[in-house]
Amino acid sequence: MIAEIPFWQRKKLNEMSQAEWESLCDGCGQCCLHKLEDEDTGEVFNTELTCRFMNTDSCRCTVYPQRLQKVPGCTVLTPETVADYPWLPATCAYRTLAEGRPLPDWHPLRSGDPDSVHRAGVSVRGKVISEDQVPEEDWQEHIIHWVL
Numbered sequence: 001m002i003a004e005i006p007f008w009q010r011k012k013l014n015e016m017s018q019a020e021w022e023s024l025c026d027g028c029g030q031c032c033l034h035k036l037e038d039e040d041t042g043e044v045f046n047t048e049l050t051c052r053f054m055n056t057d058s059c060r061c062t063v064y065p066q067r068l069q070k071v072p073g074c075t076v077l078t079p080e081t082v083a084d085y086p087w088l089p090a091t092c093a094y095r096t097l098a099e100g101r102p103l104p105d106w107h108p109l110r111s112g113d114p115d116s117v118h119r120a121g122v123s124v125r126g127k128v129i130s131e132d133q134v135p136e137e138d139w140q141e142h143i144i145h146w147v148l
Helices: 018-023 064-070 093-098 136-142
Strands: 033-037 044-050
Touching: 033 136, 044 136
Parallel strands: none
Antiparallel strands: 033 044
16 A cells, blocks of 8 residues: 655645644744844844743744734744745745755654654754843844854
8 A cells, every 4th residue: 555645745835724834833943033134234143032932942832823913023934925034944844845855854744753853953942042031132142153
């Protein structure tokens, strides 16, 4: 018997159901890092600071259904907007699939284990602090130079 081809290999991003789309998130937390843009060059830098609503252990949003009301600037990815966010990490499943690359072995959809992203060292677990702990005028001092 031939195994069914997984949805992420047989569907385009815009053909996925909402549940399929949401399941693509590997839980790395990188998109929830605060970013600072150099006004002169337009270059975007990640900080080690996360949104106050991120659980820094699970790397998941604690208010996901209400995130847009609680964080008006929260990024909303759709099949049409993935390319609008060049700062998405190369490991992001949305970016990966949009660019025609396969999901890596550590991705929870492939491994069957939501912690595989953390074991692979791709998540921000143990590397970040909440924005609540640093005054906004000091965020520039928290630009990160580590690469996941």
